[in-house]
Structure formats: structure tokens, C-alpha cells
Amino acid sequence: MKSRIRRRFPRKESQLGFQIAPMIDVVFVILLFFMVAAGNARMENALNTQLPGGATEINLPDDVVIRIAEDGQVYLNDEPQDHPERKDLKELADGVLQLKQASDSAGTSLLVTIEAEEQAKYERVVDVLDALTRAKVRDVTFMAGAFE
Template sequence: MRSIRSTRQRSRGSTELNIAPLIDMVFILLIFFLVTTSFVKESGVEVKRPAAQTAEEQKTTLIIGVTSANRVYMEGKPIDVRAVQAHVERFALKNPGANVVIAADKESRSGTVIQVLDACRLAGVRDVAVAASRPG
């Protein structure tokens, strides 16, 4: 009878769970996901993009939004159309070879979109595109 009790007492005391390797693994996964995550800059406004048969997905660096009320947004902040060139010049200096995408609402005036496009080109950025979505 003693041998059974002593075996039970010994087995109760030795049940430990070592979670140090588990914590190490979680931190390694966290670092992996942080390093491999790509962050996309958005214009900061919701726009309804017009459909285009030739729409292509591109990696973008800077997105400028034009709403249906013809307001211009950059990185979530409203800016004046006349200030677009200065903002894009500063951005292009920090990011050589940068590209710009203009996400214009389909209800926005083409004149405002052309002003933004012209300001981007005057700022020295040659790779400027207008965002569209594929139909369907």
C-alpha cells in the first residue's frame, strides 16, 4: 500500500509545464510578421472609383484622393489643390523614384483631377496614375 501512495505523491510534484520555449516562439513569430508586413498609404477618404477595362494593380507610394465634392486629400488630411505640388515635391525628395496614384471619385470634376495631375508632374514625379477598378 505504501508503494502506491509514494508513487502518487512523486507524480503529483513533477507535473510542470515549461512555457519558456512557447513564449520564445511567439516572439519570433511576432517579429517575423512585423518584418514581412507591408504598409500601404491610403488617401484617407472613401472614393467610388470608375471602372476601366485596362485597370492594373500597382504598388503605390503616395495616394492622393479627390472626393465627389472636389476636395483633395493626402495622407488623410485635406489640402488645397494649390498646395499639392509642394507636398509632392517634399515627398519626392524623401523617396526618389516615387510614384503617385490619384484616387478620384467618379463624380469629381475632371478639371480638379487634371490640376492634381499637373501639380504632380510639375513636382518632378513622372510616374503618375489615376486609380480605377475593374468592372464586375
């Protein structure tokens, strides 16, 4: 029998390394795709739609919150007004009057909410109501419950 002798020749190792050129080509193709696709995009505000039903304008009332603290300090929309010892609350009346005039000129009504802390004196609530009367405010509500 003949035996075949195989000779093993040392193989030359080739160094392939990291090929960056094909990756750059792929990135440019993706970039080109998105640039072309962005040209066909429509802006959302460019689509004018009409909803069914009649459009009616609703004038919501301007909401003003007057808070009365336990120490007698009065806050108009979280801004302190007058001194806690002043009974006439002129600064509060003037501020509410300006808000009332602004809401009247805008064609809305002014809604005042009075929030009194649990230990606030009733006399101070009456002082606030007197100031609202001087400012010619008619829509007043009271908030019941604890502050947060």
C-alpha cells in the same frame, strides 16, 4: 449435518478522504520535467540558414494615393489638402515634393495613384496633375472604379 453459522461483525468504516499529497508530487515532477526540457530548447532566430539562389535587393516604389472627392476636396494618403476652391493646390504640391525628395534619397521611385470619384470634375483632376508637375513627379497612374 453441521451447519456453519457465520457471524457478521460490523466493519469499521475508514474515512479515506481526498489525498492531496500524491497530486502535489505529480505536479512537481511535471514541473521539473518542463524546466529541464526548456533548457534544451533552441531559439528560432538562432538558426542561420542560407536559401539557394542569389540575394538581390529590390527597391519597390513608394506608393502615394491622391483621392479627389466629388466636392473638389483633394486627399493625399487620406489627409485633406488645401481648400476645395483653391486651384493651385500649393499644399498638395509641397507635400508630394517632400515625398519625392525622401524617395529619391532612399533610392526608390515615387509612384502616385490618382483616384477620382465618379462625379469629380475633370478640371480638378487637371489641377492635381499640374501640382504633380510642379513637384516633378513622372510616374502617375489612375485608379478606375468605385471607392470602398
